[in-house]
Amino acid sequence: MSSPHAFPQIDHGLLRFLTCGSVDDGKSTLIGRLLYDTKAILADTLSAIETSSQRRGLSEMDLSLLTDGLQAEREQGITIDVAYRYFSTGTRKYIIADAPGHEQYTRNMVTAASTANLAIILVDARKGMLTQTRRHSYLAHLVGIPHLVVAVNKMDLVDHDQGVFERIRDDYLYFAARLGIGEVRFIPISALHGDNIVARGARLDWYRGPTLLEMLETAPAAHTEVAENFRFPVQYVCRPRDSANPGLHDYRGFMGRLESGEIAVGDAVQALPSGRISRVKEIQIGGLGIPSAIHEQSVALLLEDEIDISRGDLLVKPDEAPEAVKTIDACVCWLSETPLSTARTYLLRHTTRKVKAKVGRIHHRLDVNRLEREPAEQLQMNDIAHLSLKLAQPIFPDAYADNRATGAFILIDESTNDTVGAGMIATVESV
Amino acid sequence: MNRLNTRTLTHLDWLEADAIHILREVVGQCANPALLFSGGKDSVCLLRLAEKAFRPGPLPFPLLHIDTGHNYPEVIDFRDRRAAELDARLVVRSVEDSMARGSVVLKHPSESRNKHQSVTLLEAIEEFGFDACIGGARRDEEKSRAKERIMSFRDAFGGWDPKNQRPELWSLYNARVHQGENIRAFPISDWTELDVWQYIQREGLALPPIYFAHPRPVVRTKGLLRPVTPLTPALADDQVEEIRVRFRTVGDITCTAPVESEADSIDAILAETAVTTLSERGATRMDDQTSESSMEERKRAGYF
Structure with a gap:
């Protein structure tokens, strides 16, 4: 048995990634392979899948049963919803968002992509680029996933031919350039045999690049690469007013998470919408002080001056303050079975702030298969469109391309309380 | 402006910060939440996260x-x-x-009461008017849980409709409910069993003694230790043996099995967890093995 010291001291944090493709592309096999080769599938889970496969009369073990968790999915043999899977290499923890591939599940793919920092796009080596490949790539790009990996799978079925791989790569690069997709990496794999996933394998020896796992191990996690302004939406104000502890009588902790940037004791901060400026007196986690905090840390900020701040307010640095806006242009993915109505008022949640919103104008809808714009009067579930929204009160956003956390919003239907739209702010016009 | 961050969070720091963010969203969005605390290891982590989220203030929920x-x-x-130490309302x-009220009727006196917890939970939700219950369920525990939202909507009957869940994007959680409905919030959804043990070790958290190896009479039944x-x-006709065991998960006595183990410290448990070949529920839960959808069926009926 290994000792706990077997855990390396180096911790490369956590990477969230998305896998796109359909069962036919070997996506489930790829996930199964990653989990199996990193020993994240345990023996009893594997034997349950085996039993389940046999009961369904399948000759081979169906690794998709690993990710299809709901009864309806198993009955219908389809993936309906995003499933999350976990594995760890000892140096890094991974969260896989496994999204269904079909067009009618665009909303699930957008959901899965919203928190991912890398996407693996699977292409069947025999089929090359398909409509689906273009749709998945486009959505991954739209939702701002910074790292795309195109994995050309089933290389075993094309005799491990380097020419096939290179043709698909060139096709993809031509397409990516048209969409403005920047960094893309390519890798030939065989998920079935495990070539270039965790182990290299001998059959693709003409490929000199990193294995898929090596790409994952070295991909920057979100918080290491983005250079952004300090943005701190206030979630909750802690005022203990503890009569037994007079020291806490004046305590006011503004609790929230650094959605971007960093902050140190002594830094000047500005509260929005009030515009009042103060300095950070203390930064605390669990009531204990720390000298500074970075992107993605959840802390409490104590300020030197007593200013009125509540949930929904935003703390920024005075020279980096975003503009107040009451009209936004955004790209919206419609998530609800009830179509978007331009007559209705929705509730828009942006960071911790909520405001009433109405659609001003639908500029155009995007055809995610042909990647063309088309006119639209209304939006159905899974539609993606550029539109403008009018807000009852101002928000303080960044453009989504600059900051995913402060450039995103959701729309809520107040009659059902359902989340009906997901938006990414394109441009910011001041009031 | 636009400096490049050079410092990064470790995976435990990230998971902790994420869970604190979720806890604060529950309290920021819901009027009357409660935190489900059983004394088990996952809820022990939840409680520590709640301390980190809200100290030096009081816990803003019972x-x-x-x-x-x-x-x-x-x-x-x-x-x-633990509740007394934290000055929390339990x-x-x-x-x-x-x-006794007649709302739970067992099929026979020895039927496991585990699934009937849902009824009592829904009664408590109604009695106190809770609009959110924070729980320590994890997506890696079970396949229907892998599909669950972090803020999971329950209708007026406490029911979960897995095919009709609210989309959940970025960290923009939607915990809005109408009167009588409620949210189940799962701040450690993305934690694995190993993460939980690593966090317990890092934070030096106390646990009930039965998590550590101790002698106990058991009967080997269908691959489990009863x-x-x-x-x-x-x-x-049972063959009773006394062996050293520990519990990987702590729940109802009638459906939770220990595993054979010599691990009497958190370090030793971590080492075992890292090399185990059996999943947490697979090794320990008698109630999940009745059918492929046992958990999903319980959750649809209001289970957490």
Whole structure:
């Protein structure tokens, strides 16, 4: 048995990634392979899948049963919803968002992509680029996933031919350039045999690049690469007013998470919408002080001056303050079975702030298969469109391309309380 | 402006910060939440996260335990002690009271009360008007949980509709409910069993003693170790052995099995967890093995 010291001291944090493709592309096999080769599938889970496969009369073990968790999915043999899977290499923890591939599940793919920092796009080596490949790539790009990996799978079925791989790569690069997709990496794999996933394998020896796992191990996690302004939406104000502890009588902790940037004791901060400026007196986690905090840390900020701040307010640095806006242009993915109505008022949640919103104008809808714009009067579930929204009160956003956390919003239907739209702010016009 | 961050969070720091963010969203969005605290390891982590999220203020919610009446006394003692140490309000509602009221009817006296916790939980939600219950469920525990939202909507009957869940994007959680409906919030959704043990080790968290190796009479049944207790006595042809075991998960005595282990410290448990070949629920839960959808069916009926 290994000792706990077997855990390396180096911790490369956590990477969230998305896998796109359909069962036919070997996506489930790829996930199964990653989990199996990193020993994240345990023996009893594997034997349950085996039993389940046999009961369904399948000759081979169906690794998709690993990710299809709901009864309806198993009955219908389809993936309906995003499933999350976990594995760890000892140096890094991974969260896989496994999204269904079909067009009618665009909303699930957008959901899965919203928190991912890398996407693996699977292409069947025999089929090359398909409509689906273009749709998945486009959505991954739209939702701002910074790292795309195109994995050309089933290389075993094309005799491990380097020419096939290179043709698909060139096709993809031509397409990516048209969409403005920047960094893309390519890798030939065989998920079935495990070539270039965790182990290299001998059959693709003409490929000199990193294995898929090596790409994952070295991909920057979100918080290491983005250079952004300090943005701190206030979630909750802690005022203990503890009569037994007079020291806490004046305590006011503004609790929230650094959605971007960093902050140190002594830094000047500005509260929005009030515009009042103060300095950070203390930064605390669990009531204990720390000298500074970075992107993605959840802390409490104590300020030197007593200013009125509540949930929904935003703390920024005075020279980096975003503009107040009451009209936004955004790209919206419609998530609800009830179509978007331009007559209705929705509730828009942006960071911790909520405001009433109405659609001003639908500029155009995007055809995610042909990647063309088309006119639209209304939006159905899974539609993606550029539109403008009018807000009852101002928000303080960044453009989504600059900051995913402060450039995103959701729309809520107040009659059902359902989340009906997901938006990414394109441009910011001041009031 | 636009400096490049050079410092990064470790995976435990990230998971902790994420869970704190979720806890604060629940409290920011919901009027009357409760935190489900059983004394088990996952809820022990939740409680520490709640301290980190809200100290030096008081915990902005009561602790709620649904007691089947079939818990190990060591765990109940621990539960009460922790709640007292934290000066938290502890609400306990028991399945036995639901049975006395007639809202829980067992098929036979020895039927496991585990799934009937849902009824008592829904009664407690109604009694106190809770609009959110924070729980320590994890997506890696079970396949239907892998599909669950972090803020999971329950209708007025406490029911979960897995095919019609609210989309959940970025960290923009939607915990809005109408009167009578509620949210189940799962701040450690993305944690694995190993993460939980690593966090317990890092934070030096206390646990009920039955998590550590101890001698216990058991019967080997269908690959599981059935503990021999007054509630689960040995049957006539059972072969009772006393071996050293620990619990990987702590729940109702009638459906939770220990595993054979010599691990008597958190370090030793971590080492075992890192190399185990059996999943947490697979090795320990008798109630998940009845069918492929046992958990999904319980969750649809209001289970957490």
